[in-house]
Amino acid sequence: MTIRLVAFDLDGTIFDRHGIAPEYADTVARLATQGVHCVINSGRSVGFQLDLLTEHDLMQHFTALIGDERWVHLADTTGTEPKLQPLEPWNTEVRAGWAELGPIAEHWCGLLEEQTRQRGWASRAYDRETGQRRGIWAISVETAEGAQELATWLQPQLTGSPLACNSNGTIVHVFDAERDKGTSLAALAEHLGLRNDEVMAFGDGYNDRPMLDGRHGFASATVANANEDVKSWVRDAGGRIAGSDCGVGVAELLTEVFPPRAAATA
Numbered sequence: 001m002t003i004r005l006v007a008f009d010l011d012g013t014i015f016d017r018h019g020i021a022p023e024y025a026d027t028v029a030r031l032a033t034q035g036v037h038c039v040i041n042s043g044r045s046v047g048f049q050l051d052l053l054t055e056h057d058l059m060q061h062f063t064a065l066i067g068d069e070r071w072v073h074l075a076d077t078t079g080t081e082p083k084l085q086p087l088e089p090w091n092t093e094v095r096a097g098w099a100e101l102g103p104i105a106e107h108w109c110g111l112l113e114e115q116t117r118q119r120g121w122a123s124r125a126y127d128r129e130t131g132q133r134r135g136i137w138a139i140s141v142e143t144a145e146g147a148q149e150l151a152t153w154l155q156p157q158l159t160g161s162p163l164a165c166n167s168n169g170t171i172v173h174v175f176d177a178e179r180d181k182g183t184s185l186a187a188l189a190e191h192l193g194l195r196n197d198e199v200m201a202f203g204d205g206y207n208d209r210p211m212l213d214g215r216h217g218f219a220s221a222t223v224a225n226a227n228e229d230v231k232s233w234v235r236d237a238g239g240r241i242a243g244s245d246c247g248v249g250v251a252e253l254l255t256e257v258f259p260p261r262a263a264a265t266a
């Protein structure tokens with residue numbers, strides 16, 4: 001199957017405390033020249049993504065940025081300054097759904113805070129403005145294990161409801177179950193006229209599951225530093241697991257999927 005769009009989670013997948021690996025930067029630049037759509041799909045805001053990619057001189061290689069796991073923006077990089085255009089009607093539908101579900105999610109976050117108090121943990125929850133603007137409620141605790149424990153406590157209680165939860169590092173998110181990294185990416189693929197099996201997704205965390213576990217038919221991949229749960233979702237979906245961490249590992253797998261032309265014809 002020919003892959004025409006590759007989506008990348010940011011933190012822990014192509015970006016870590018060392019920044020963005022040159023191996024990744026070189027590979028993504030090559031993919032763009034081959035007409036492959038490159039997309040960021042991250043819990044970080046679109047503004048953060050734009051600044052980071054601009055700082056690394058990479059923005060011109062990206063077709064779209066998906067921020068806060070759900071806001072899809074198409075990038076026009078033909079001018080001197082990149083311009084971002086919201087994907088409609090997707091973003092408006094996300095906002096409308098959240099107007100209804102946000103207050104319920106806020107309620108669940110309150111219960112999560114109560115759980116942290118019972119455990120004697122420090123925690124910090126979003127304020128209302130942040131929850132409404134980002135389209136997601138969140139509470140952060142001190143450890144990733146703690147966040148995962150809270151997500152595991154909440155998940156069964158949300159079964160059958162229009163909300164879902166996940167953990168991303170030390171943060172627990174509560175969100176519209178129909179708007180996650182997987183459905184956002186599927187909406188973008190549809191807009192670009194691509195089938196889901198022409199899409200490949202890279203991620204390393206629990207919040208990447210909707211784009212990694214095969215439910216949408218995307219090819220999937222992860223990096224050596226991902227946890228075992230993530231690796232098992234990717235493995236079970238027939239995806240690829242890199243031998244190296246983060247951006248170096250992503251570049252390794254991209255080179256397998258998109259061999260450099262000289263090497264491919266040698």
Ligand SMILES: [Mg+2]
Pocket residue numbers: 009010011012013203204205
């Ligand atoms: Mg990540």
